[in-house]
Amino acid sequence: MSPKNQRKFQYLGKLHAFRGEILSVSDDPLHAPDAVSHQADGLLVVEDGIVVARGDHADLAHCFAHVPVTPIHGLIVPGFIDAHVHYPQMDRIASHGEQLLDWLERHIFPAEKAFADRSHADALAQAFLAELLRHGTTSALVFATVHEGSVDALFEAALARNLRLASGKVLMDLGPEGLRDSLATARAETEALIARWHGRGRLSYAITPRFALTSSDEQLALAGELLATHGDVLLHTHLAENRHECAAVAARFPEAADYLDVYDRFGLVGERSVFAHGIHLSERMCARLAQSGAGIAVCPSSNLFLGSGFFHFGQADRHGVKLGLGTDIGAGTSFSMLYTQGQAYQAALAREERLDPFRALYLATTGSARLLHIADKVGALAVGQEADFVVLDQAATTLLARRCAGASLAERLFAMQILGDDRVVAQTWIMGECAWDKNSAKGANCG
Structure with missing residues (x-):
């Protein structure tokens, strides 16, 4: 695994991984068009609330074969x-x-x-x-x-x-x-x-x-x-x-x-x-x-x-x-x-x-x-940042599901921005722990 995807020290805490589609933007695309990071089938590995690895599942799975994995159904974006x-x-x-x-x-x-x-x-x-x-x-x-x-x-x-x-x-x-x-x-x-x-x-x-x-x-x-x-x-x-x-x-x-x-x-x-x-x-x-x-x-x-x-x-x-x-x-x-x-x-x-x-x-x-001077902590789901993320459901409404069917990533994202609201937020995670789940009676305890 490259240093880009893994911290250069031994893992000592509790590891957990999340598998799903992941999207973040680490810099202003107006000046940095390569700032968009997208994994259609990605793996986000978290240790004690901190992202320690992120990349394509095919590239990382063998390195974290022993780590429990939560499948995520939806688009993972930074909180x-x-x-x-x-x-x-x-x-x-x-x-x-x-x-x-x-x-x-x-x-x-x-x-x-x-x-x-x-x-x-x-x-x-x-x-x-x-x-x-x-x-x-x-x-x-x-x-x-x-x-x-x-x-x-x-x-x-x-x-x-x-x-x-x-x-x-x-x-x-x-x-x-x-x-x-x-x-x-x-x-x-x-x-x-x-x-x-x-x-x-x-x-x-x-x-x-x-x-x-x-x-x-x-x-x-x-x-x-x-x-x-x-x-x-x-x-x-x-x-x-x-x-x-x-x-x-x-x-x-x-x-x-x-x-x-x-x-x-x-x-x-x-x-x-x-x-x-x-x-x-x-x-x-x-x-x-x-x-x-x-x-x-x-x-x-x-x-x-x-x-x-x-x-x-x-x-x-x-x-x-x-x-x-x-x-x-x-x-x-x-x-x-x-x-x-x-x-x-x-x-x-x-x-x-x-x-x-x-x-x-x-x-x-x-x-x-x-x-807010917290970009070293949150915002891009980068290695070393806190694992705050949101799971977006592009089929949260009938209209949104129709618009997103067969659409490109940019089209899906734009549709959720124009047609979306709280119904699109399926889950909210704080430092790798579930804080909100739309399908839970109490709004917590992600399955």
């Missing part, structure tokens, strides 16, 4: 990685009638106030994580609320499920009554949460100012200070989502060159910065994002639902901006990263750009992993 989602907004999905700023005031801020109650946060965290797994999402960057307990609730639930999750307390000292912190509480609670959770299990922390309008200059400066002090955390916020929002930011910060420059002035633009949306970016902003190493979590279903616009993939690609995909629940209209890939295709086409189905899969896996 999906949601680069931007709000767990407290789950119960406000499909709220009618407003664009961003009015939608926040009418629907979201009242819902988030309830997270002062820890029992409410615990219940929503459990329901939210169950939805992620049911939709094949195994890693995510998640907004909580301004309440410290909302982060504790999410991290406790994620730790119990062994999910790879990043989150943080929202900073918003200019927020509405009941969702307003102070400089003192922002600092103390953020530091305490980092100490409790960052690096524990598969969890990591993100400094999380909601967006420029909800934090004072002093709090934005504090966020920059916290980011500089804790060099391995993320920065997670919103950027240039909606025209009314952009106009309000420009009015408040007239001295700034643009929306991104507001964050830059406070030390918030760097290689670990994740900005959601980026619908209304100037050429200067794209150039600065690329130069800094910061990236955009593209949220196409949310942008359509709130009437914000369509992300400009061509503009971002010209500058080499780092990209991932997010559902942005609850402005987003589905937890499904398959559906989100399909929405990204349609958003691109609205600007007369074509998003290849393999590139869409890349954005939902390795692309989002790079954005």
